[in-house]
Amino acid sequence: MSEVAIRVSGLRKTYQGRAAVDGLDLTVERGEVFSLLGPNGAGKSTTVEILEGYRRRDGGDVAVLGNDPAKATAEWKSRIGIVLQRVDDLAQSSELTVREWVGSMAAYFPDPMRPDEAIELVGLADKRDARSSSLSGGQRRRLDVALGIVGRPELLFLDEPTTGFDPEARRQFWGLIESLADAGTTILLTTHYLDEAERLADRVGVINAGRILEVGPPATLGGRASAAATVRWIGPDGPRELTTDEPTRVVLDLATRFDGEVPELVVERPSLEDVYLRMIGSPE
Amino acid sequence: MSVDLTGAAARARTTAYHPPSLLSVYRVRAVVELKTFMREREAVVFTFSFPILLLVIFGAVFGRQDISGGVRFAQVFVAGMIAAGLFASSFQNLGISIPIERDSGALKRLAGTPMPPSAYFVGKIVLVAIVATVQQVLLLAVGVLFYGLHLPTEGSRWLTYLWVSVLGISACTLLGISATAIVKNGRTAPAVISPIAIVLQFISGVFFVFAALPGWMQTIAAFFPLKWMTQGMRSVFLPDGYQAQEPAGSWEHGRIALVLGLWLVGGLLVSVRTFRWRNKADG
Numbered sequence A: 001m002s003e004v005a006i007r008v009s010g011l012r013k014t015y016q017g018r019a020a021v022d023g024l025d026l027t028v029e030r031g032e033v034f035s036l037l038g039p040n041g042a043g044k045s046t047t048v049e050i051l052e053g054y055r056r057r058d059g060g061d062v063a064v065l066g067n068d069p070a071k072a073t074a075e076w077k078s079r080i081g082i083v084l085q086r087v088d089d090l091a092q093s094s095e096l097t098v099r100e101w102v103g104s105m106a107a108y109f110p111d112p113m114r115p116d117e118a119i120e121l122v123g124l125a126d127k128r129d130a131r132s133s134s135l136s137g138g139q140r141r142r143l144d145v146a147l148g149i150v151g152r153p154e155l156l157f158l159d160e161p162t163t164g165f166d167p168e169a170r171r172q173f174w175g176l177i178e179s180l181a182d183a184g185t186t187i188l189l190t191t192h193y194l195d196e197a198e199r200l201a202d203r204v205g206v207i208n209a210g211r212i213l214e215v216g217p218p219a220t221l222g223g224r225a226s227a228a229a230t231v232r233w234i235g236p237d238g239p240r241e242l243t244t245d246e247p248t249r250v251v252l253d254l255a256t257r258f259d260g261e262v263p264e265l266v267v268e269r270p271s272l273e274d275v276y277l278r279m280i281g282s283p284e
Numbered sequence B: 001m002s003v004d005l006t007g008a009a010a011r012a013r014t015t016a017y018h019p020p021s022l023l024s025v026y027r028v029r030a031v032v033e034l035k036t037f038m039r040e041r042e043a044v045v046f047t048f049s050f051p052i053l054l055l056v057i058f059g060a061v062f063g064r065q066d067i068s069g070g071v072r073f074a075q076v077f078v079a080g081m082i083a084a085g086l087f088a089s090s091f092q093n094l095g096i097s098i099p100i101e102r103d104s105g106a107l108k109r110l111a112g113t114p115m116p117p118s119a120y121f122v123g124k125i126v127l128v129a130i131v132a133t134v135q136q137v138l139l140l141a142v143g144v145l146f147y148g149l150h151l152p153t154e155g156s157r158w159l160t161y162l163w164v165s166v167l168g169i170s171a172c173t174l175l176g177i178s179a180t181a182i183v184k185n186g187r188t189a190p191a192v193i194s195p196i197a198i199v200l201q202f203i204s205g206v207f208f209v210f211a212a213l214p215g216w217m218q219t220i221a222a223f224f225p226l227k228w229m230t231q232g233m234r235s236v237f238l239p240d241g242y243q244a245q246e247p248a249g250s251w252e253h254g255r256i257a258l259v260l261g262l263w264l265v266g267g268l269l270v271s272v273r274t275f276r277w278r279n280k281a282d283g
Helices: A042-054 A098-106 A115-121 A137-149 A165-181 A194-200 A246-257 A272-281 B007-014 B021-039 B043-060 B075-102 B107-111 B115-146 B153-179 B189-203 B217-222 B225-237 B240-245 B253-274
Strands: A003-015 A017-027 A032-037 A061-063 A080-084 A154-157 A186-190 A203-208 A212-215 A227-235 A236-243 A266-269
Touching: A003 A042, A003 A186, A003 B189, A017 A042, A017 A186, A017 A212, A032 A042, A032 A194, A042 A061, A042 A154, A042 A186, A080 A137, A098 A115, A098 A137, A098 B043, A115 A137, A137 A165, A165 A186, A165 A194, A194 A272, A203 A272, A212 A272, A227 A246, A227 B115, A236 A246, A236 B189, B007 B189, B021 B043, B021 B115, B043 B075, B043 B115, B075 B107, B075 B115, B075 B153, B075 B225, B107 B115, B115 B153, B153 B189, B153 B253, B189 B217, B189 B225, B217 B225, B225 B253
Parallel strands: A032 A186, A032 A203, A080 A154, A154 A186
Antiparallel strands: A003 A017, A003 A061, A203 A212, A227 A236, A227 A266
């Protein structure tokens, strides 16, 4: 049995002659949380929807849990979970309760959790009998996740799961994803929030113009760990800034010069956001 | 809390795939459809009261007019409304509700699960069958109580009622599903589907005596199922003497079965080939 959950090579997809995905390579290990980052229109959603079996590709090789998603069988679908990006069916036209939603979804899978287990995992136990249309946006997103995990997937796709969340709801949601990852679920997460990727992902892949620019752990992406640091402080003539490979020495010098506290001292490595913005700014 | 989140992972490698039984999934879908429908209170009230409202209005305006064949217009009209009720609860219902579900992403969500696609349609068919049955009982009751409708006493007429209803509603269900291929999105669905239904009702002998319509209109109507369904229902509820008023001079049971059967087969072929689980805007 291969220990690779997703293997993609040379993936291509064109819409009306325009390449949305243009020779994309990607490997996601089993048990890994992998985050795809990229601007709108970079090809994230197209890629993910090809992996989920929703879209056909125009070229390249794709294996998801060892199968070609273009030839999706019910057996294969029973091993993946999908949390889609834009679905309104829980809000609109649904008078079903949380329990009825999760229960009906469980009925499609060969070996599901008990619906109440899935509901408890996403923290909706006290909303079990509420109709889904009466839930808040964050609660509805949790219900989306409950529907995605009730079949006990080996691989879970999360497409922009926390868009529109307030900071507290986002933190709670992260806890849920971490517990899923701890239990061994492989997760492919797409997100616009770099702090989210940094917190959750074992590795991130930056995608732009239909290609992967770089893949690596968030802490070292784009040479972040070894990059020059910036030291900032307020000097006698106003704010000062120095970029250096030896920030400790600079701080020691400053401490000597100021004879104690350095006013408003900050030492900064490039954030994931800095690295990311630099990468997508120059796709070469 | 310790929950076996990926128990499936270990088992999937060693054991064969044992999907839930088809029957259990069908039952779940039928329950989902029925609960969703029953809890939309406005929709329930409207669905069941609209044909009766039409019956009351047209009955009040034209009901007392005698038409040839010793029959009052109300009787012809009730028979027509019984057929139109079947048409509305199948064609109109699905032609509008499916594009809305497709827009909302409900169908996309289902398509990503191991649910057999047939289960979705079985759920819809059960809903249509139950809505149509309730509708029929209400229309028959109002017809008998207020509009001089005679419930047939011969078994053969009930048999006709049964096969015309079942064949008609099956054809119109598939037609409704087929129509969702030409409906772009949920917002425009009523604007596309409702006029089709209303025009067909006008030219198929629901609101007017069919034989009194212009010849070209009769010809157009004869291509569509509703005309044959109203004719079938007249054969159930009107005296045989009225046959002479039909364009062919008879009830044409054979032809009714043939036309509805053709629509059934055509609807099935088109549905299977064109059904989309995602909105066009979604690629």
